[in-house]
Amino acid sequence: MACQSVCVIMDEQALLGLNPNADAPYRHRAMAYFEQLKESQDGWEVCAEALAKGIYHDDHVKFFCFQVLEHQIRFRHAGLSAVQQQLIRETLMKWLQNQLMNAEPEKPFIRNKAAQVFALTFVMEYLTLWPKFFFDILTLVGLNPCGVDVYLRTLMAIDGEVVDRDILHLPDDIRRNTLIKDQMREQCIPTLVESWFQILQTYQQSHPEITCQCLEVVGAFVSWIDLNLIANDRFVNLLLSQMSVEELREEACDCLFEIINKGMDPADKIKLVESLCQVLQSAGFFNVEQEEDVDFLAKFSRLVNGMGQSLVLSWSKLSKSGNVKEAAEALQALESKVPLLLQLLVHEDDDISANIVGFCYEYLHVLKQLPQLTDQQKANLEAILLAVMKKLTYDDEYNFENEGEDEAMFVEYRKQLKMLLDRLAQVSPELLLEAVRRVFNSTMQSWQTASFMEVEVAVRLLYMLGEALPASHGAHFCGDSTKTSALQDMMRTLVSCGVSSYQHSSVSLEFFETVSRYDKFFLVEPQHIPIVLMAFLDQRGLRHSSPKVRSRVAYLFSRFIKTLHKHMNVFIEDVLTRIQDLLELAPPENGFPALLTSDDQLFMFEAAGVLIVHGESPVERKTVMMRSLLQPLMDAFNLLLSKLSQESEQETQAAIGDCLSHAVGFASRTSKAFSNKQTVKQCGCTEVYRCCLQTFLPALSVPLQRGPLRSAVRSFLHRMIICMEEEVLPFIPSASEHMLKDCEAKDLQEFIPLISQITAKFKRQVSPFLQQVFMPLVLAIFEVLGRPAEENDQTAVLEKQMLRRSYFTFIQTVAASGMNEVMANQGAENIERVVFTIIQGAVDFPDPIAQKTCFIILSKLVELWGGKDGMVGFPDFIYKHIVPACFLAPLKPTFDLSDAQTVLTLSECAVTLKTIHLKRGPEFIQFLQQEYLPSLQVAPEISQELCQVLQQPDVKVLKNYIKAFFQRAKL
Template sequence: MDEQALLGLNPNADSDFRQRALAYFEQLKISPDAWQVCAEALAQRTYSDDHIKFFCFQVLEHQVKYKYSELTTVQQQLIRETLISWLQAQMLNPQPEKTFIRNKAAQVFALLFVTEYLTKWPKFFFDILSVVDLNPRGVDLYLRVLMAIDSELVDRDVVHTLEEARRNTLIKDTMREQCIPNLVESWYQILQNYQYTNSEVTCQCLEVVGAYVSWIDLSLIANDRFINMLLGHMSIEVLREEACDCLFEIVNKGMDPVDKMKLVESLCQVLQSAGFFSIDQVSKFLYKKLIGSKLNIMFSSLFFFFSLPKSRVSGKPWFSGPFAVETRVHYIILVLFFETVSLLAGTIGTCHNARLFFGQVIVMADLSFQRLEILICEQEERSYSAYYKRTEYGEDEAMFVEYRKQLKLLLDRLAQVSPELLLASVGRVFSSTLQNWQTTRFMDVEVAIRLLYMLAEALPVSHGAHFSGDVSKASALQDMMRTLVTSGVSSYQHTSVTLEFFETVVRYEKFFTVEPQHIPCVLMAFLDHRGLRHSSAKVRSRTAYLFSRFVKSLNKQMNPFIEDILNRIQDLLELSPPENGYQSLLSSADQLFIYETAGVLIVNSEYPAERKQALMRNLLAPLMEKFKILLEKLMLAQDEERQASLADCLNHAVGFASRTSKAFSNKQTVKQCGCSEVYLDCLQTFLPALSCPLQKDILRSGVRTFLHRMIICLEEEVLPFIPSASEHMLKDCEAKDLQEFIPLINQITAKFKVQVSPFLQQMFMPLLRAIFEVLLRPAEENDQCAALEKQMLRRSYFAFLQTVTGSGMSAVIANQGADNVERVLVTVIQGAVEYPDPIAQKTCFIILSKLVELWGGKDGPVGFADFVYKHIVPACFLAPLKQTFDLADAQTVLALSECAVTLKTIHLRRGPECVQYLQQEYLPSLQVAPEIIQEFCQALQQPDAKVFKNYLKVFFQRAKP
């Protein structure tokens, strides 16, 4: 061999040597007899370098895989003898070969096996076994060869030709007849001899058993001696995982469902009798690996079995009577009881299938349903007990919450079958737990309340139907709710119980409409240390939201408690300036709910308007006073950080006032409640913030939001404030400021229409100039953020024009002077044609069609008819013909639809003149064939607009290259 070339096989060799080694390998592959040199080197152990030995095996592999048929019988015999000689040498070698060499040797053995087993080497396995005996190094190689053969014959990831697939099937059939029992016996002997002395070899053997069991006679493996040995391996930590994998492959073997059912049950019985369903006897790892992901397949098999048609299972003696079914249910519940988060995640699929399973079981057998219900209730308790001990939300808890969702699906399924029994079962668990809640673990108390909470969605009828004003007719659900609110469990010192209590009383608010005497005690729970003043910020935050919901849903029952509640929450409404160092109990986000709640109490009260006004002023006056003080401080502040904190606090004040207005409705308007004056005072207080040069983004945003609300609540009373506010908001504008300001103007225009016409006339061009100035500002070519801001502003601008034209205010545009009108119209044409933004294009075509409808007749503005033919008609063709106009995009199709509407509107307003222009001037200028022009004009004149829309899409699909 070329010794210099072999130097390049060393990983540390330089690139020249490596290139020479690669070239040498290619040379040996095409040489007719070079492989013999490699075979001789392996048989005589000429080289000690691992990389050279690997190289020799690679050359042999290539010869066997691609050129074996070209060899003579003598040469083929030489390869067999070389491999056997090498194998014999391993028995005497003082050091075992490196793993990568053993793996490569196994691959060569496997290739030779599939080539010669059916013809020239039928005693392949016997020859190898006679060499290796029980020598650990020989056994290691033997097992590697078996795995390599399995890869060649069975591996589904390997793509085989039809000829290879037929060959592999024939080999497996022959092996089953001639040698599989011997191989199985060799595996048993290996496992028995090495299970305590050589874990590596034992694990290899278990892997082999798991691989081969899919296509050999199952009875050779699924018998007492093998299963008992596997159970023994599960008790040995280093063997545990492979034993679980092996058992999984046994159960996963394809077979008749009835036979699978027998196998699963027999294995379950063996595992249970051996104590492997007891969480105290095996490590958590075992349950994670064995039950969580492997034995899951057993229980999936149970579900599959029960989903079969009755004819497939009827008459089977092993499926007779309720006991057999309950036994199977017992196995399911055992799986559902295991207590690790990893396990729970692993059995989610099982739980999903269990929904169908329980329905099938109940139909097919006389199962004790009550026993099943109790087991499910117990499962909720057990699954909770070990894993809901954290106060912080993490990944494990997220997995647990997801698992609980799956368990809830089981409860829903059970409720569909027998809601009465479900109510009774949950009632027993709930009542027995709450009777002694003071001495019961928190997880048990929480689970009991949780089960009550879940009944609302599980029960097939609205939970409101379960509550009656007649105590003698009260349902189990009403009894449980009475127990919940009178037991004192709201005082339990654990956040999970507290939260579950409040979640449940809010979910079953209809209970309090039939038993309102319990409202005061629940309100106190919300308002004291159990709720809004709890030591946990998490509880306070969630309670703020739930309290808001509770008051809203029971607003008619709140009247006797309104002023007491407002007094008790007064300190929670405090605006916390940054300089006082006071840490509020609630965050600003939580305070929003409290302000909204206060507003709901006032607005929905039975008080006269004067009293409502007084209460609303008492609520909002402190905000207005603090706002004035903080705004003065902001104007004088020098430190940027202090400026930001003051602006943030001012924004919160505006937000709180805005949130109180959520309480008003069509039935209870601001004017009817006598509160207009209070909100007008708020407007006068907040609007000066628009002229503040500091922190203008956050201040403008807050005031703008408040204006949106006041337009809805105060209606025309807000109009005097709009011009001044708009003037301030248009100063020193950025793209984002304008983009957020335009919806306010749109709202005013759409709501008040002619009433705001003078205002729109005045501010129309200043607004447009501000927009154009921002759009024309130069920006860096690759500044994606600036490009997106301009795109969004352009959309807002077109949306503004659409609102003006669509609200009957087109005169606002027409009165801006001829030059300005033309400039506006040109921007709309540009939006329809030049910018590849289908959303903006659609809006532009809507504007154009509306303007044509309004101005396109004989009495339209001077020069508009010419504009229609010079610009609008061409836009309807130029835009769809652009390459960026993608007719496969849904938004673009909508834009094309509006383009069709524009053309139809032009035809309706201009009549035959439009058709004549298209036929004689415009379409010929586009080089459109005469027959297509005729076809187009006929479609345009169709009375059904939908026909023309469909035609236009086809027209442009044909026209575009």
């Protein structure tokens, strides 16, 4: 053992801190000691000696020593001397030798860490320093159980370092790993396989845990070694014998699955699968009903799934290559597995069933490709369909009101079954339709006495038909008469048989989902609308005892109304009366829980808006109804706003703030009913919404709950700009004034889109207002951007970046709006200040999105003011600032030409140069050649080349050239 001077003793005080229960100071000292040993040139040798000599008995200390050693090997191996590398090898082998003599084996966590260190050493040294790694270990451990355990754990750790595809490896590591595998195949794989066989044979009775470990190793390595070493009679027979041993059967199953999964020639794969199936069948494994161990059956189901998918893949390859005879044999092999597939698919344990879905799905895909189905294949189809229908059914234990992990897993499993149903529909839509009709009709005839599971799945199947049937029948109630009449009959039965009264939330939900799914049915048979409307409105729907049902029904009701509004005319007043209490704003201090949440109420207000706007009532009546809908919100808003300013409790303030925001949100949602054909003006609702604006806008100047209130009012203004046209304009100046007071970055960032929306929509109409608000807005932005921020405050940095982007977008909108006067009338000093910020944005901030916008603005300004009759003094500005910006920005180290967004910025930079040339002509070329490019030390021939490209008409040529120009410049 080297370095005796260092390896005297470890810091005992520091080691005390390794105990998980140690006090903080001890733990800190242990961490510091760990770092010290890791970083020192030879400190790790203390740990090596401790492991080789077995000095310490404390598990945490031993683990610590391995950790220090691991760090040396992983990060410092190349820097170790030959003597030190030899020391590591000797340490590991001495430690392993000690294990063989210990009465008690080490704890699993220490053996795992040791295996990791062995594997790391193997990876670093096998190709060069330690080619006899496995020979040395196998010679030492023989068939000693403790030694074999470490050997197997090491093999699994090697798999993780060298093979595992789920672990991301660097290109150099991938090359090294390929060399390692090649050398292993050449030198030692047969020896390893032989050792696995001996271990499996020796320990299957005495040490099942070691046998399981060995099976896992075989499964891991089989993907890249010669399969003939494993897929032979002696090995497979041994594995099959272990399928009958209770402690080993699950691992044996997994091992066989990995063998089956190995890529190989289709004919060989079929032979392997068939021989395996033959043995499994004769051993009684296909008698699934007699097997009680569900954990094993889940593994077995996965194995059968692997065999089935392998056969499908082989059939597919043989069919494509035109090998008719062998393809037919593959199909026959495939068909013979279907009875087993069906047993597993219909098994009452969902895990077992879910594990076979992949094979089932691919088998259906095979049937879909066949020109004609045999009677047996049709029977298989029907059997799969019945199995899927049965498995879709909920069980008694499903908790609908408090769904946990088991429920979530069943929902996922149902999605897999739906995939099977969709695939069945592609193979035989007629069969699916007929089977669903049979199940649905028989269940609906006796729904009063049927279990909720039966009723729910019957309605669910009707719902699923809508997505499963081929697209050509997408309209469902027109086209192919057989499908049309079948669906129409079932819908008629659903809405008239009374099943909507079934007292279970799952059935209620499925009923409303289905009538909403097939809302087009009611366009064909509108006589059923009243009965369904009543179901929506009473205790079956919106007043159901389950909050979950009420919430979902609120959304579905809104959808139903939107689709069928043309048929609602006679019901409008009645519906609005019946839902009136559901449209009330729930006051914050009310102790009673509301039937609907505020999010659900949004859908109710939208539905009410649609009923009013799209009804056939005269305009006067629509005005009255809309006022009745919105006036209570305004009244409540006024009351709550005055209450807010008097309230001192923060919690109550927040509750009132929420309530006020909801009131604005509800009013906003009603406006979604308007369209180009039904505008606010045509419906006589302008005055009502103006009153809303007058009511809501004062909230902008309230200091309490500012964030949520401003956000709600701003959203309302966005809606009103869309719906009310120029009627909204008188409200914009005062709203803007309030929103620009005491701004934060986020406030401004959210306010700018509103101004941009007004600019883009009203253009010249808002020019006077824009001229007035332009500089106050710009100054407010400058003020916020200029505020100092904490160095590490990433949120503030991001908010400023987003505000800067919003600011540039606003300037872009103004520049592109055709309202030259908005900026031109701000005074020379202000214009200069603004344009300087655009130059700064283009050059100084490494944000390609903002930079791109800045170059777009500069192009536009050159276009507006850069010509002969442009703004006085602007040509000078072009030469002094805009041209340099076009060169300085791309030359910055942060300007990354491999980034797609930056390349787009460079394109806009090229467009800016092109625009300058279009406006200034030969004068610009002369400036570049004689003044600017020489100042950058650009060679005359390159200058000339650039100027020639600039003068070509196609801007694409310039864009490509500019990219190459700056790539060269940056070399």
